[in-house]
Amino acid sequence: MRRVAxxxxxxxxxxxxxxxxxxxxxxxxxxxxxxxxPPADLPLxxxxxxxxxxxxxxxxxxxxxxxxxxxxxxxxxxSAALAAPGIAKSSGATPGRAWPVDALVGQINGRPxxxxxxxxxxxxxxxxxxxxxxxxEGRRVFVEIVRRSFKQLVDSELVVAEAESRLSPEQQQGxxxxxxSIQEETIAQRGGTRASAEASLEVEEAKTxxxxxxxxxxxxxxxxxxxxxxxxxxxxxxxxxxxEYERRRPEFNPRASVRIGRIRLGVxxxxxxxxxxxxxxxxxxxxxxxxxxxKLPEGGxxxxxxxxxxxxxxxxxxxxxxxxxxxxxxGRPSRPIEARDFISWLAIIEIQQPPARxxxxxxxxxQLRAELEARRRIIERERYIGTLRSRWVSDDxxxxxxxxxxxxxxxxxx
Numbered sequence: 001m002r003r004v005a006x007x008x009x010x011x012x013x014x015x016x017x018x019x020x021x022x023x024x025x026x027x028x029x030x031x032x033x034x035x036x037x038p039p040a041d042l043p044l045x046x047x048x049x050x051x052x053x054x055x056x057x058x059x060x061x062x063x064x065x066x067x068x069x070x071x072x073x074x075x076x077x078x079s080a081a082l083a084a085p086g087i088a089k090s091s092g093a094t095p096g097r098a099w100p101v102d103a104l105v106g107q108i109n110g111r112p113x114x115x116x117x118x119x120x121x122x123x124x125x126x127x128x129x130x131x132x133x134x135x136x137e138g139r140r141v142f143v144e145i146v147r148r149s150f151k152q153l154v155d156s157e158l159v160v161a162e163a164e165s166r167l168s169p170e171q172q173q174g175x176x177x178x179x180x181s182i183q184e185e186t187i188a189q190r191g192g193t194r195a196s197a198e199a200s201l202e203v204e205e206a207k208t209x210x211x212x213x214x215x216x217x218x219x220x221x222x223x224x225x226x227x228x229x230x231x232x233x234x235x236x237x238x239x240x241x242x243x244e245y246e247r248r249r250p251e252f253n254p255r256a257s258v259r260i261g262r263i264r265l266g267v268x269x270x271x272x273x274x275x276x277x278x279x280x281x282x283x284x285x286x287x288x289x290x291x292x293x294x295k296l297p298e299g300g301x302x303x304x305x306x307x308x309x310x311x312x313x314x315x316x317x318x319x320x321x322x323x324x325x326x327x328x329x330x331g332r333p334s335r336p337i338e339a340r341d342f343i344s345w346l347a348i349i350e351i352q353q354p355p356a357r358x359x360x361x362x363x364x365x366x367q368l369r370a371e372l373e374a375r376r377r378i379i380e381r382e383r384y385i386g387t388l389r390s391r392w393v394s395d396d397x398x399x400x401x402x403x404x405x406x407x408x409x410x411x412x413x414x
Contacts, residue, residue, distance in 0.1 A: 105407070106400035108157040113400065115407045122149050126412040139413070146408050150401050156222065158388040163221035175217070183213055226381065233380045236372045244368045245359045252364060255306050256353040258315075260325070261287055262302035263294065263333070263345040274343055278336075287333045287347035301349060321346065 105113050119126070125145050132138030167175065186209070190197040194209065201212050245252065265274050273294060280290045291300030308314035312325050324334040324346050334346040357364050389397065 105403045106396075108154055108161075110161075111157060113153070115404065118149070118153065118404060119408065119411070122146070123412070126408060130413050142408070142413060143405055146405050147401060150404055154389070154397060155385050156218065158385055159222045159225055160218045162388055163225040166225065167221075175220075178220075179213060179217055182216055183209070186212070226384075230377060230380045230384055234373050234377045236369050236376065240372055241365055241368045242359060244372060245364070252357040252359075254354045254356075255308070256351055257304055257306050258312070258351050259304045259349040260302050261291065261300040261347045261349045263287075263291060263296065263300055264342055265344075267341055267343060277333075277345060281333050281345070286331045287345070287349070288331060290333065290345075299349070300347070302346075307351070 105115060105118075107113065122145060126142060129138050129142040129145060132141065186201075187194055187197045190200040198209050201207050201209055205212060207215070263277060265277070267274070277290060277294070280293070288299055294300075305315050305317075312322055315322060317325075320337055324337060325348060328334055328346075328348055330348045330351060332347060337344045337346070359365070
C-alpha cells in the first residue's frame with residue numbers, strides 16, 4: 001500500500017480518461033464533485049491508503065522475516081521490508097512485541113516535542129532503573145527520571161523562547177556575529193577544518209557542529225535573560241546572614257572530641273604481658289609507647305566521642321571508666337580496671353578542639369551569603385519560569401508528562 005498525493009490522483013484520472021490505449025474516450029473537464037460521487041463512465045485508478053495514524057503515537061509491530069507473509073501488497077499485508085525504521089536498531093524491540101515508534105506528545109512555545117528525541121539521551125538510565133531488583137523502587141526512580149528530564153526540557157525551552165522574543169534587531173545581528181566568531185574559534189581549536197571539528201565534537205560531545213553552536217546560543221540567551229530578570233530579585237541582607245549563622249551555630253563552633261585508647265588483656269592467657277604492662281606503668285612510660293611495645297593495632301585506639309559541655313563526666317560510659325579518665329593527662333595510662341577475666345588500662349590519646357569561626361569572620365560571611373543567594377536564586381528562578389509557563393505553553397504540561405511516562409513504560413519497563 002502506498003499513499004499518493006492528491007495532485008497525483010488527479011493526474012492519474014486525467015491520463016486514464018484521455019489516453020487512447022485502444023479505447024475511444026472523449027476528454028471532459030473534471031469537477032471536485034466527481035471525486036465525491038464519480039460518474040460510472042469515468043475510469044479511475046483506485047489507490048488504497050491506510051487509515052490515518054493516531055495523533056498520539058504510531059505503533060509498529062515487528063515482523064519476523066523468516067515467516068512467509070500471506071497476501072500481496074494490494075491486500076494490505078505487512079512486509080518485513082516495510083518494518084518501521086529504527087526498530088531493528090533498538091534493543092528493546094523483539095519479534096511480536098508492540099513498540100512505540102515515535103509520538104508527538106505536545107508543543108512547547110510552538111516547538112514540537114517528540115518521544116524519540118526526548119528519550120534518546122536518557123535510554124541508559126531508564127534501562128538501568130528498569131533492571132533494578134527492587135521493582136517498586138525501580139519504578140519510582142524510572143518515573144522520576146522522566147519527570148526531571150521533562151521539567152528541564154520545558155524550563156530551557158521557555159527561557160530560550162522568552163530570551164529570543166526580547167532581542168531587538170540590532171541585538172539579533174550582534175548575536176549572529178558573536179556566533180560566527182565562536183564557530184571560527186571552535187574550528188580553529190579542533191583541527192582547523194570543519195571536517196576535523198565535526199569529528200572532534202562527535203567523539204567528545206556526541207554533537208554535530210550545528211548542534212554545538214545551537215547549545216552555545218541557547219546557553220548565552222538563557223544566561224542573559226536570567227541575569228536580567230532573576231538576579232535583581234536575589235537580595236541577601238546582613239540580618240539574613242546573622243540569622244543563618246545562629247541557625248547553624250554548632251557547625252561553626254564545633255565541640256571538642258576525645259580519642260580514648262585501651263589495653264585489655266586476659267588474666268589467664270596474657271599473664272606475662274600483664275606483668276610487662278604493670279612494670280612499664282611503674283616506670284612512667286606513656287600509653288603510646290606501651291601499646292607500640294605490645295604491637296597493638298592502631299596504637300591501642302578504642303573509641304572516640306564528642307565532648308559535651310560537662311566534659312568526661314558527660315560521656316555515655318560506665319561510671320568506672322569515667323572515674324579512671326577524669327583528670328587524666330593525655331597520653332598517660334590510667335589505673336587498671338580489674339575484672340574476673342580481664343584487666344584493662346585506659347588513656348586519653350588526644351583531645352581535638354576544632355577552631356571556632358565567628359560571624360565576623362570574612363570567609364564565614366562570604367560562605368553564608370553565597371549559600372543564601374544560591375537558594376534564593378533557585379526560588380526566584382522557579383517563580384519566574386512559572387510565569388513563563390502560563391504565557392508560552394500551548395498544551396497542558398501535566399498531560400504531556402503523563403504521555404511521556406506512558407510511552408517510557410511501554411518502551412523500557414519490562
